[in-house]
Amino acid sequence: MTISSALRILVMSIAALASASCANGVGATPSRSVAPIDLAALPQESLTVQSMIPATAVEFPVTSPDLANGKSFPISEMAGPSNHCSGAGADQVPRIRWGSPPVRTKSLAVTMFDPDAASGSGLWHWIVWNIPPTATSVGDRLPPAAVVGINDMNIHGYVGPCPPPGDAAHHYRISVLALDTSELAMPDDARPVQVGLMMHAHIVGFGQLTATAQR
Numbered sequence: 001m002t003i004s005s006a007l008r009i010l011v012m013s014i015a016a017l018a019s020a021s022c023a024n025g026v027g028a029t030p031s032r033s034v035a036p037i038d039l040a041a042l043p044q045e046s047l048t049v050q051s052m053i054p055a056t057a058v059e060f061p062v063t064s065p066d067l068a069n070g071k072s073f074p075i076s077e078m079a080g081p082s083n084h085c086s087g088a089g090a091d092q093v094p095r096i097r098w099g100s101p102p103v104r105t106k107s108l109a110v111t112m113f114d115p116d117a118a119s120g121s122g123l124w125h126w127i128v129w130n131i132p133p134t135a136t137s138v139g140d141r142l143p144p145a146a147v148v149g150i151n152d153m154n155i156h157g158y159v160g161p162c163p164p165p166g167d168a169a170h171h172y173r174i175s176v177l178a179l180d181t182s183e184l185a186m187p188d189d190a191r192p193v194q195v196g197l198m199m200h201a202h203i204v205g206f207g208q209l210t211a212t213a214q215r
Contacts, residue, residue: 052196053175053206061099062176062207066092073172073213078160084153085162087215093126093158094174095139101178102205105133109177109184109199111192114161116170124151124192125172126158129184129199150189161213169214178205 066077078089096110108131117123127149128142135143142148153159163170179202186195 052200053177053203054200057178057203058102058205060101060176060178060205060207062174062209063097064094064174064209065097066094067174067209067211069209069211071211072169073161073211078213079162080160085159087160087162089160089162091158091160093138093140095137096174096176096209097137098176098207101133101176101207104180104204105178106182107131107133107179107184108135109179109195110138110175111177111196112158112172112174114163114170114172116163116168118164119152121193125153125160126151126174127192127195129179129186129195133178147184147186147188149186149192149195152192156188163213163215165215167214169212171210171212174209174211176207177203180204 067073075088076090076092077094078091079085079087080089080091081087082091101108107129109129110126110131111124111128112126114123114125128138128146129149130145130147131138132143132145138146148156150156151159161170161172177199179199181202184195184198184202186198
């Protein structure tokens, strides 16, 4: 149990005892009243978005000539005004490269996810699956068999970062996922969370790169 949870239980227990005492006439004084408890003012537990990657998945390297791990997105890969954003970016798809995935890999997927979005459940910016296992990179061009899914902005394809002005830096996690199935039988208009749940049981390897963005 977290400290904040324990504090909530303690405060509510004290309030219940005080109410019971007053009801039974124990220790009650007509000239005093119990102030209401503002639960919203108590410490709040932070939200953690659970990773879709199983603990047994094997990690392999992921790099990009356009992005550096832990560094800021260049303006060209940020969202532009055409994609529901007031940004000045160009929504240029970053080039993603990876090393050798596990031998059990039968297909690959690439995603970009912002766990810092104010939605309470993160925000999917990009999701592609059914990439052949022989592929070693993606970018503007994708293998013919690859499926480009719809993101959380209801757009098929890539939408660059567009965090609210004044927010702390958001962390955009780009993942390359090695799957033990040759095909995910999902339509290209399936929500990213649906595709993610379907992929979860098939992930045998992964590589990640995280870049930041702030406005």
